[in-house]
Amino acid sequence: MRSLMCGEVGDAHVGEELSVCGWVARRREHGEHLAFLDLRDHTGIVQCVVDGAADLRSEWVVRVTGTVRRRPEGTVNDQLATGTVELGDCTVEVLNTAEPPPFPLDDRAGEVDEVVRLRHRYVDLRREEMQRNLRTRARVLGSIRRSMDDQGFVEVETPLLIASTPEGARDFVVPSRHRPGSFYALPQSPQLFKQLCMVGGVDRYYQVARCLRDEDLRADRQFEFTQLDAEMSFADQEDVLAVISTAVDAAVRSVRGEGIGEVPRTSWREAMDRYGSDKPDVRFGMELTELTDLFSATEFKAFRASSIKGIRHEGAAGDTSRSRLDELTETAVRWGAKGLVWMRVESADGGGVQLVSPVAKFMSETELAGVAERLDARVGDVLYLVADEWATTTHVLGLLRLELGRPPTDEGGLRFLWVVDFPLFESVDAATGRPVPAHHPFTMPHPDDLAALEGPASGLLGVRSQAYDLVLNGWELGSGSVRIHRRELQQQVLDLLGIGVEEATERFGFLLDAFRYGAPPHAGFAFGVDRLVALLLGEDNIREVIAFPKTQSGTDPLTGAPTEIDPTQLSELGLRSLPPQG
RNA sequence: GGUCCCGUGGUGCAGCUUGGAGUGCACGCCGGCCUGUCAAGCCGGAGGUCGCGGGUUCAAAUCCCGUCGGGACCGCCA
Numbered sequence: 073m074r075s076l077m078c079g080e081v082g083d084a085h086v087g088e089e090l091s092v093c094g095w096v097a098r099r100r101e102h103g104e105h106l107a108f109l110d111l112r113d114h115t116g117i118v119q120c121v122v123d124g125a126a127d128l129r130s131e132w133v134v135r136v137t138g139t140v141r142r143r144p145e146g147t148v149n150d151q152l153a154t155g156t157v158e159l160g161d162c163t164v165e166v167l168n169t170a171e172p173p174p175f176p177l178d179d180r181a182g183e184v185d186e187v188v189r190l191r192h193r194y195v196d197l198r199r200e201e202m203q204r205n206l207r208t209r210a211r212v213l214g215s216i217r218r219s220m221d222d223q224g225f226v227e228v229e230t231p232l233l234i235a236s237t238p239e240g241a242r243d244f245v246v247p248s249r250h251r252p253g254s255f256y257a258l259p260q261s262p263q264l265f266k267q268l269c270m271v272g273g274v275d276r277y278y279q280v281a282r283c284l285r286d287e288d289l290r291a292d293r294q295f296e297f298t299q300l301d302a303e304m305s306f307a308d309q310e311d312v313l314a315v316i317s318t319a320v321d322a323a324v325r326s327v328r329g330e331g332i333g334e335v336p337r338t339s340w341r342e343a344m345d346r347y348g349s350d351k352p353d354v355r356f357g358m359e360l361t362e363l364t365d366l367f368s369a370t371e372f373k374a375f376r377a378s379s380i381k382g383i384r385h386e387g388a389a390g391d392t393s394r395s396r397l398d399e400l401t402e403t404a405v406r407w408g409a410k411g412l413v414w415m416r417v418e419s420a421d422g423g424g425v426q427l428v429s430p431v432a433k434f435m436s437e438t439e440l441a442g443v444a445e446r447l448d449a450r451v452g453d454v455l456y457l458v459a460d461e462w463a464t465t466t467h468v469l470g471l472l473r474l475e476l477g478r479p480p481t482d483e484g485g486l487r488f489l490w491v492v493d494f495p496l497f498e499s500v501d502a503a504t505g506r507p508v509p510a511h512h513p514f515t516m517p518h519p520d521d522l523a524a525l526e527g528p529a530s531g532l533l534g535v536r537s538q539a540y541d542l543v544l545n546g547w548e549l550g551s552g553s554v555r556i557h558r559r560e561l562q563q564q565v566l567d568l569l570g571i572g573v574e575e576a577t578e579r580f581g582f583l584l585d586a587f588r589y590g591a592p593p594h595a596g597f598a599f600g601v602d603r604l605v606a607l608l609l610g611e612d613n614i615r616e617v618i619a620f621p622k623t624q625s626g627t628d629p630l631t632g633a634p635t636e637i638d639p640t641q642l643s644e645l646g647l648r649s650l651p652p653q654g
Numbered sequence: 655g656g657u658c659c660c661g662u663g664g665u666g667c668a669g670c671u672u673g674g675a676g677u678g679c680a681c682g683c684c685g686g687c688c689u690g691u692c693a694a695g696c697c698g699g700a701g702g703u704c705g706c707g708g709g710u711u712c713a714a715a716u717c718c719c720g721u722c723g724g725g726a727c728c729g730c731c732a
Contacts, residue, residue, distance in 0.1 A: 100691045100694050102689055147690055147692085149691095185665085241730085403727095
């Protein structure tokens with residue numbers, strides 16, 4: 073039907089008669105004698121010259137046959153890849169007519185209401201940007217698969233209909249027709265199955281896995297997303313980090329032409345201390361500065377806190393109005409802080425700097441001088457200080473740092489970071505006194521901290537795990553851990569978590585059973601492909617790299633999902649709808 | 655569960671603060687003219703439940719309340 077793609081027509085084809093197919097991107101008619109037709113397919117646009125009148129409209133599907141010729145002097149279009157040539161003496165065959173598109177398909181489409189784009193996604197996908205995104209995604213997936221294959225991993229598919237395990241995210245659930253009242257869950261990840269693969273001697277497993285979590289959506293979160301999921305036997309943390317680095321390097325290389333180099337590492341504790349986040353965006357500074365010791369004997373009651381830190385917003389005083397500062401203070405309180413101390417840095421009478429703040433009068437000269445020195449305060453800066461418990465101080469200042477300083481998604485390059493030595497337990501449940509796992513209950517504790525597991529509960533929060541995250545520009549790309557493979561240690565951790573034998577048996581007894589039959593030491597990882605592709609493309613929203621995504625409220629404007637289902641379908645499943653709760 | 659922002663012909667916006675006739679701009683669409691354009695140009699035209707409901711008012715796109723849809727974020731996401 074066609075001899076060449078639109079974007080491929082070039083000087084090499086001058087003189088050849090050929091046919092191209094595509095959509096009418098634009099037409100410029102000059103009366104009954106001449107018309108220019110821009111024909112588009114996914115490779116690009118080529119100009120076709122039609123002598124005589126032709127009734128052609130936007131987005132009609134046509135086949136054009138003509139002779140490639142150089143454009144007359146002065147009419148070359150250097151904005152167009154095919155701009156030195158055109159297809160002349162064209163005959164046009166209309167393969168299909170089309171209604172006018174519901175929104176412009178050129179680069180103005182970026183400003184169109186996203187719901188309109190999603191409702192007509194089949195048209196939206198025709199756009200150059202969406203074609204680029206889809207094809208880049210495919211290239212990334214291909215290079216990841218090749219890399220994993222090359223590293224001796226075998227792709228194994230695991231079930232989509234699995235048993236629900238109550239911990240972790242909320243499950244999507246599928247009712248069973250054969251056993252009314254019983255449900256399958258859709259996997260949040262293939263976690264347990266890949267560990268079973270290790271017991272099964274697969275040695276090195278991977279899967280490009282769809283994962284489903286029924287949690288609230290965000291710019292970087294959809295209900296369903298794609299992960300590279302991997303697990304390897306007889307391997308430790310270093311082995312996993314090397315394998316994943318290699319796969320990510322291959323993916324980045326396939327898009328950017330250059331790899332990721334050596335990925336720097338930081339401990340979880342250091343990440344929290346310096347950036348107030350376990351997924352720090354290290355494209356910019358504004359690090360959290362430790363100030364606690366400066367206020368050890370302070371008269372300022374609000375600063376008698378266990379953790380005081382500050383950040384410096386360089387040169388921001390001129391752009392930061394009082395109302396903006398009040399707004400930031402309110403925001404900080406909403407984030408959990410008791411308050412936010414701000415200080416403008418002005419020049420002092422006798423030279424040097426002076427910190428101007430409503431609370432400056434409660435602080436001693438020494439304290440103010442200490443703050444200015446620690447934060448390297450310069451005239452024109454604004455300083456922000458939070459005093460609270462360590463977790464709150466770091467959390468609030470970490471969010472404030474992002475709010476004030478974070479560069480746009482497509483700036484600052486790709487800054488990968490391994491965050492290692494996560495704590496084994498995230499907190500202690502106030503009601504039960506039990507520790508809450510930070511990762512999942514199969515995570516191997518750090519070998520140096522095993523003794524603390526036996527010690528008093530107060531020491532548990534200090535226990536590190538062999539869990540690690542890969543972070544890119546402040547997005548958590550993925551995480552993994554060395555797994556516990558011995559029953560005794562697993563039992564010990566489950567005991568600490570307050571998961572009794574009975575409950576453990578009920579929830580994941582099959583895994584514990586499997587571990588009786590010769591589980592090798594193993595470790596694994598998973599990272600989000602949607603997020604990686606989005607960041608590689610400079611998109612700040614993963615919907616842009618998903619062909620048919622859902623809105624923030626979980627609906628699909630194209631298909632109308634989710635929809636009600638037929639009552640007979642319900643009864644077949646043994647289900648009945650409750651009236652909406654009011 | 656919460657905070658904030660948005661909703662006006664097919665698309666993008668202005669109008670809203672300070673209520674006075676569906677007013678305006680750009681694109682698109684339809685028709686006409688036009689033989690080298692390229693987001694073609696020129697002329698003419700059509701196209702509206704100002705998201706929806708209620709309230710205030712002589713009068714509501716505009717003010718108030720509610721609601722729906724969308725977005726960003728906090729919580730949540732082992």
